[in-house]
Amino acid sequence: MSTAAVCRAFLGSCRAMAGVFPSLDAVRDWFAAKDRCHRFEVRQVPLAGLDQWSYAPGPLRLVHRTGRFFSIEGIRVETDFGPAPTWDQPIINQPEVGILGLLAREIDGVLHFLMQAKMEPGNVNILQLSPTVQATHSNYSRVHQGSTPRYLEYFTEPGLARVLLDQLQPEQGARFLRKRNRNMVVAVDGPVPMHEDFCWLTLGQIKALLAHDNIVNMDARTVVSLIPLADPDEPPNYGLVDGVTGFGLDIYLSFCRSDKERHTMDRLMAWLTDGKARHAMHVSPLPLDALRGWMVTDTDIRHESGLYFSVIGVDVAAKTRESTRWSQPLLHHKGEGLVGFLCQRHGGVLHFLVRGSLEPGNRDGMEIGPTVACSEVAARSRRAGAPRFLKQFLDPGDLVVRYDAVQSEEGGRFHHFQNRYMVVELPPGKHLDLPGHFIWMTLGQLWRMARHGHVSIEARNLMACLGLLETLP
Amino acid sequence: MSTAAVCRAFLGSCRAMAGVFPSLDAVRDWFAAKDRCHRFEVRQVPLAGLDQWSYAPGPLRLVHRTGRFFSIEGIRVETDFGPAPTWDQPIINQPEVGILGLLAREIDGVLHFLMQAKMEPGNVNILQLSPTVQATHSNYSRVHQGSTPRYLEYFTEPGLARVLLDQLQPEQGARFLRKRNRNMVVAVDGPVPMHEDFCWLTLGQIKALLAHDNIVNMDARTVVSLIPLADPDEPPNYGLVDGVTGFGLDIYLSFCRSDKERHTMDRLMAWLTDGKARHAMHVSPLPLDALRGWMVTDTDIRHESGLYFSVIGVDVAAKTRESTRWSQPLLHHKGEGLVGFLCQRHGGVLHFLVRGSLEPGNRDGMEIGPTVACSEVAARSRRAGAPRFLKQFLDPGDLVVRYDAVQSEEGGRFHHFQNRYMVVELPPGKHLDLPGHFIWMTLGQLWRMARHGHVSIEARNLMACLGLLETLP
Known part of the structure; x- marks a missing residue:
């Protein structure tokens, strides 16, 4: 085929x-x-009360008795990218x-x-x-x-x-x-x-x-x-999208081959390569109880500020035909995050504003992220140093909101981790000053990058939400 | 542009x-x-006689006094891919x-x-x-x-x-x-x-x-x-290749878009993903003096069989305007290797036979390699288990040899490391039985894969040699 x-x-x-x-x-x-x-009954329990899971020494981490599934380990992060030069955190190792x-x-x-x-x-x-x-x-x-x-x-x-x-x-x-x-x-x-x-x-x-x-x-x-x-x-092929109009048609056209792309694929690869080569993130393993700012107790693992996330235990009783019961750790997220794409027509073709994204767990340095990916928006939008372009999502004004829904992250590892996903369109011609780690791409270009694993899961989640319907239901 | x-x-x-x-x-x-x-005068010296370089303990490795440049370290390799399930070797860490x-x-x-x-x-x-x-x-x-x-x-x-x-x-x-x-x-x-x-x-x-x-x-x-x-x-665009004929024209056409490609890019990505997911190579660090089969001395580091490669010291006197002198380790390779592509026209379009290649230093598991990449051909072709398709290069018979030259690998790290690079064309329609880790690609597809870092340096070296001339000089 x-x-x-x-x-x-x-x-x-x-x-x-x-x-x-x-x-x-x-x-x-x-x-x-x-x-x-x-x-399905889910009940929070202390980490010390988890069946099969426990802290293991050398270096201290949270593991399953068999060594299978996943473990929660500590890392120290040092980087020349972004506002924070160093931090410690727990992370899932699977x-x-x-x-x-x-x-x-x-x-x-x-x-x-x-x-x-x-x-x-x-x-x-x-x-x-x-x-x-x-x-x-x-x-x-x-x-x-x-x-x-x-x-x-x-x-x-x-x-x-x-x-x-x-x-x-x-x-x-x-x-x-x-x-x-x-x-x-x-x-x-x-x-x-x-x-x-x-x-x-x-x-x-x-x-x-x-x-x-x-x-x-x-x-x-x-x-x-x-x-x-x-x-x-x-x-x-307009014959295939007969009757599709407005933003839905823009989505289709943005997937297609066009000579109106703002940048060539070679230029986009060069932008990504430069980001990967220019910025490094050094990640070193640490025992959980050596993480600066984190409290490791029999109840949970949490940051002393109350921010970020905590590691909690849950006990699950599934009353399906095969009645099963198990307990496991989950990463609990208190606040809601925001993941958003700004988009804009350039030369008549819809482009999406992507951001170089460097996270400690990335296998290969910088990935292509959405315009904004911000955890705990309520807390962070009040502080200085809120992410660039966040305000266009929190207060779109006369911009057009094309997509706006709350979605959950992986429920087998995260507890109540929700992000608000948004796509907001700028009027054509409205100028944005872009820092060097932002660049415009069409959907076709984003898809070509995604095929090779360069696009972050936050950006992919938004791509999934883009369909051919003109308006939100 | x-x-x-x-x-x-x-x-x-x-x-x-x-x-x-x-x-x-x-x-x-x-x-x-x-x-x-x-x-430039290059003289072999014992490793112990190198200025600025020495063995460092914990774990034993060969390093520069400043910690800069590169180091020679030991690794143990375990894998479910290829004929050898495990081996030890020194490797360059840079x-x-x-x-x-x-x-x-x-x-x-x-x-x-x-x-x-x-x-x-x-x-x-x-x-x-x-x-x-x-x-x-x-x-x-x-x-x-x-x-x-x-x-x-x-x-x-x-x-x-x-x-x-x-x-x-x-x-x-x-x-x-x-x-x-x-x-x-x-x-x-x-x-x-x-x-x-x-x-x-x-x-x-x-x-x-x-x-x-x-x-x-x-x-x-x-x-x-x-x-x-x-x-x-x-x-x-035939207007651009007016006068280009024969194999040179085949090379050009193999770069171009065509509906005669044997496989779609999605199929090729799926083949690569399957190879990456199916086969693992576990690499763990070892002290140089703990490597099975390797002898670490003040003179050099070499395998007891005399095969593979050795780590030697060289003293270099460069009589340029700024007279400089330094000494450094190099990886010496005694025998000549062979790196080859089989190619064949399918539906009139030239395809190249690539092989999934898994090496211990690969960052991301399987890469796309040439049909054959074999070190020390003279020794290995005589033994059982010679690489698949090696004989088509050593004894092409009525196949057409399109490229055949000896090239050196990186002279700043390797000493006298030469490979014979060959491209050999099969007649159209001649059937080859392909194991699952081989697949046909056009040059355009290979180039698209290379752009994202999926293609091994051996395969890229051969791609470089493909030009528009009909015959070898």
Whole structure:
């Protein structure tokens, strides 16, 4: 299947608001029914009360008895980039590559994606829609002979499905140490066995759900962000977007090949290379109890200022058919963050303002981030040194808000970690003074960069939210 | 300047066999004159006799007194990829990003590149042509107030030149630990101050010199490899290659956009991602004197089998105007290696057979390597387990040898390390059974992968040698 044909199938699915479910309301009814019968009790417990988890010495860190899953470790960060030259923090170390996979199938001429209603202990609302598969490496390498996640074989066994995309993508560099996951979309031609917690959605339905708070989970968003709505090598095909207007049409055109791009790909690569070479972030391991400013107790790990995040314990009772119970640490986030893209038409083509982003957990130095990614907005917007361009999101004035919804980060590692995601459009011609670590890119360019793992998860999450609808529901 | 315009300028330069030097003979005369007056004496000395360098304890390694430059350290390698599950070896640790830069200027309508006749102690013939600048990070960050390399400012000071390309590229993963350099091409519009060791060459002249043994050094080859002869986003423009025929035309067409590519970029990314996720290489530091099979003495560091490489000391007396003298370790390679691409026309478009390559020093797991990269061919071809497809290079039979020359690796770190570089073409339709870690790519696809740092230095070195000439000189 050619790239152009695959992209046409993606675009067609994005235009389809009806599919196996005849309407978005039908999807929401199905999800609400699932939500009513979920049985998940999450209770905060002291870290010392966690089953199987404990502090281990040399250097002090929080680990599972088996050494599996992940650990919480301490790091010291030193850098010449950004306002803070040094800080200490706990970070999640999970040195393995998982699979986040979407299974796709054409049904009645429209590509559908198999989504799962999945409970995760850290979500404010427990149940959200996840991709078909979220598997750790031990799941799919079958190191341990446990049950494997449903549908995993379509992603791991050659020949069962056609691979439409398979990319290594970074996770949050501020919270995960060098973590990446495979993001995959694979397609089957025939039916697959169905399970009650799974449903087939069109890309248009998924994008429409993304306009609502906390329905589509982070793992789904990162995979969806990599699905192109057009082949960036091809000029626009207006026949394919007949009836698409306004900002939705701008999104499509920004994916397409254009001679109106503000910068060439070579210029953008040079900008990124310069950022990577110019700025360094040195990360050295430290025992948790040696971290400056952090208090490590039997209850939790938290910063003495009350800011940033804390590591807490939760006890989870899942009353599914196989009644299971476990406890684990989660990173609790008290305040809400803000992740935003400024966009603007240049030469008639929509461009997005990206920012070089250097975080301690990044595998390869600077990544391409959104215009703004700011934790605890309420606290930080009041202080001096608030992030550049934050005010355009907090007080857009006459700018046009194109997207605005609250989404949760990974509920298997984070507790109540929510960010407000926004896309705000500047009028054409309105000038912004850009510091050197900001640059304009089209969506096609951003997608090409993302394909090679250069784009941060915050920026990808926003890319996922961009669809073809003119207005917010 | 648009990408298409830059690529046209590169192509035009590649077609030009005359420029500031009216002919290749004139270039070779200039180089021969430089070669006659070089004054470099290189003498092997025991490691214990090196000025400023010595073994340092905890863990044992070979270091410079200042801690600068580089160090030779020990590693243990464990992997599930390739024939050897584990081995120990010394490796070069040089944790900094240098600049390899070519300065370009249009002269009489043809883009020229400023090359330097540069002496390096490890080269069999001492003098070779290097890029305009080979600078370490301490050179260009001016950590120490020494003299900076000539022309460096064009690569580091914004506004002095236009950046045509700037990419982070990996060095030899079998010899360097996680080392990368910035590969840059920048262009000026006006004249620059000239120095007697520098000359302006067209890309065609550089490519023609690459058909000869040991004239163009490795640092020049890696930068040249990234210069595209066509914009891979554009279909062929036959008007630009009028008169180019045979294999030269195949090279041009293989750079261009085509609907005859064997695989889409998404398929190639999926192949690479699968290789990265499927195979791991675990590298742990070891003291030099704990390496299994290696003997560490006051004379040198060598393997008890006599194979692989050894670490030796050299004393260098450079009788240039500023008479300088220094001593340093180098990695000596006794046998000659072979680096080769098989190529074949598929659907009329030339494809190259690449191999997933996993080396201990790779920063990010599997890279895209050439069909064959084999050290000490004479020894290894006689043993069982010789690399797949090696025999097509050692005994091509009725296959067509398109390129065959001996080139040196980096003469500032390696002593007499030479590889035979070959490109061998299979007749169209001749079937090869490919193990899963081999795949066919066009040059345009290989170049797109290289832009993001996925292509090994061995493969890039071969890409540099591909020009528009029909036959070897």
